[in-house]
Amino acid sequence: MPIEDLFHQPIRAVNVGLQIFADSLQLQGAEVLHVDWRPPLQGYATLSRTKSGVDIDTANAEAVDRIRQGRPRLIGMGIAGKVIPGMGRRMILHSGPPITWERMCGPQRGAVVGAAVYEGWATDYDEAAELAASGGITFEPCHHHHTVGPMAGIVSPSMPVFIVENQTFGNVTYATQNEGLGRVLRYGAYGDDVLQHLKWMEKELYPALRTALSSTGPIDLRSLIAQALHMGDEVHNRNRAATSLFIRQIAPALITATTKSRSQAILRFIDSNDHFFLNLSMAAVKAMLEPAESVEGSSIVTVMARNGTDFGIRIAAVPDQWFTAPAPVVEGLWLPGYSAEDANPDIGDSSITETGGLGGFAMAAAPAIVRFVGGTSSLALRVTREMYEITTGEHEMFTVPALNFRGTPLGIDVRKVMETGILPFINTGIAHKEPGIGMVGAGLVRAPQACFQAAFEALCEICE
């Protein structure tokens, strides 16, 4: 806009800094928008190019483009030990960044001993704990094996898993079947009832679903998620619509896949579990994000995951490195009889949904869940709109009706997090800190600042 042009139009100002200047403009009747500016986080610097000559903006555009192009489809099911690459015989995968048995939180330990007995590595839970403590089990993060697991995120070799393929890029990801609510392994519950349920999932649910899937053919998860967003889900803390859509797609095939009574039981189980789709949405988003992991020089966050002790993130420019900080405690609403004192710090790989522009980032699509934090529906819109400030682009397929079908914010740029001090919002469930009890509440949490500062430091080292 040439300078002369400014002289012939009303002043519409953006004020950054002292509020008094915004006030005085308002007093004079000029239009002004005050920016809620704050200094960048400690250690921030302007980074635009890596030492190897990669332009970071260009790399980020490429990374986001790859995520957008990804087309995750549920192509089948299998047994973890047989299908997941690198899955060892005495190996247990867990959520979040790497962790030792000694540092594992209560729910994750509970799930480990439950899985060890389930696998037949121990006859009782004490023996299982001893086995784990003596190094008899190898622990590795799900994320090191193209896998994602909610809450404790425990995957042991005989557990059945969904297989999701990103049709565009050919990469494949895995996730277990969701166990439902109540006393379940992923919240650290173990016991005969828990194991019986897991056995039912392995012996009845899995074969029926697998057979059904072979007759439906691949299920397009991207399109299913896109529809669910228009039905009030953000596919992290609310999966009610997506689960229903999944039933609609699978039901006709399911009733011929097994006996009538079994298919009835399966449909009832899925129907009673609003979060059945969560594991699928996680595997779908993981499949979409993986192609971005190998974009050189990109400052996009490719993983956010928690193990209940640490919160870890990874960025494309520094692959294979976790940047961790203590997992935060979630603020939320508590199930009757529980309070913040019972809560385990943030846990689970489900924050992969936020990493890929869903979950908390798509809150605006799911106003119903703001009740978890006692907020109003406008809070849902605010959360999503704020996340645009730290992301590189927007989804094409995943849109929000309440924002006039704007795409959800996609591709967290660690530089923008540092510059604005805005930390990603995560919607999540809350586990009891003692093993074996289960879910105590749900709420909203911000990813810890220190992860981003550490990742940014590493980025600085490879930049000019």
Place this chain on the structure above:
Amino acid sequence: MITQTLIKQGAYYDSVTLMQVAQAIVELEGIEDAAVVMGTPANKGILENANLLTAEARDASADDLVVAVRGNTEDHVGHAIAQVEQELQSSRAPQEADATAPRPKTVAAAVDQQPDSNIAIVSVAGRYAAGVARDALKGGLHVFLFSDNVSVEDEVALKQFGRERGLLVMGPDAGTAIVNGIALGFANSVLTTPPAPGGVGIVAASGTGLQAVTSSLAKQAIGITQAVGTGGRDLSLEVGGIMMIEALKALQADPYTRTLLLVSKPPSTEVATEVLAQLQESEKLAVVCFLGGKRATIEASGAIAATTLEEAALIAAEVVRDGDPRRVLKSLKKRDRQLQAQAETLKAGLSKKQRYFRGLFSGGTFCYEAQLILGKMLGRKQIMSNAPLDKVNELRDANQSEGHTAVDLGEDEFTVGRLHPMLDPTLRNRRIIQEAHDPETAVIYLDIVLGYGVHPDPAGAAVDTIREAQTYLDSKGRRVVFMAHVCGTSTDPQNAIAQEAKLRKAGVLVMPSNAAAMRLAGYILRPA
């Protein structure tokens, strides 16, 4: 005495808000000292000096807000800390009607929310200012950059970037501008063309200089089109007058602008040549006030030279009225004779020991102009300052006057961790008492600057102290000439007429301009 600390992690507030809150807390009963600061290393130093650096404060990060309070009892301190929280909360602007829009955190987000934005007002701390200004330029906004402590390199880069895109970069350290009748920064309420007749377009590399000439034109019922502030360094050799030239071009092309008025401290020779050459690119008559600069070079370019801010505004008005600029000089000469007579009377009230001028300035350019005028009348070497014309005349201690002294209270040594004197009169008031106690003080002078964004009642804030000083002087049987000049207009939020009345009532001699006050002071103090 007990000291308590409250750390609010990741809570950011701008420094002005924090200083205002801290000021309110210190005034509470039973509170000895308090600090409300972000936990930066520099602020921790301040806390340490104030004996407020507790272990918790030491551990705070630069992103944390630190509230440290020392008081008589736990109750006092607890109450004060609660008060801080309340003050901070009420400092946040009320959420707009559209509660779904988060308040934007970046310029880009603001432009997104208000798509037809055309200018950014930037007043963040200096080390971040260049980045924010660059973001604004990238977003297609003109920039008014109030922040100081921006490097010359950044200034040059921003201005070149702005020039390429046809965008104005006013500042860094731009105190004032008036664009389309809207006052930016510390500016006054003036008449605008259209509809007011006049059509004076102004470019100034001086904030208070711009305020002085625009206010003076308003008093003469002359309208201005635009008043562009470029920041004080624009005409330096490094910056090369980029924005003065760009703004000039725009005013030359502007159909409403008939007369041009330039204000600056003397530019480097090369830059002066370029600026004056640009003036010749249009038929519009220009009045140029390069304070302390050479008259001949200006006149050689066909422009009219003015030696003081007052003269510049009077000549510009005369040009607008198609009058003869020489008439202005003649009438100023006449006034000078009157001032001389007035000085004789005032001199009679002073003792022999009372020999010195003490100017307590809030406007940097007023302080500069004062040194030029007094220097000419009393000898350039005789005028001391913390912002001197020549290095040899620098005060050894800015807090201690020596001989004739002109103190710029807006300089860094006075504003670290404190508001600008145009906002916070505390330091100047303290200095008034200090000067009154000095038996050698003859004249105490204040520039009272009005306008948007500054103190709501600067004259009122000064007169209580002036009365206190006078009571003391009475007890010593001494009289000091209190002198002031009000820079502002009757339509300013503070109303210049009311402000002048308050000063007169307190026995202060109210002068029509900074230059007039300096002439009078010069006549009073001129050795016989």
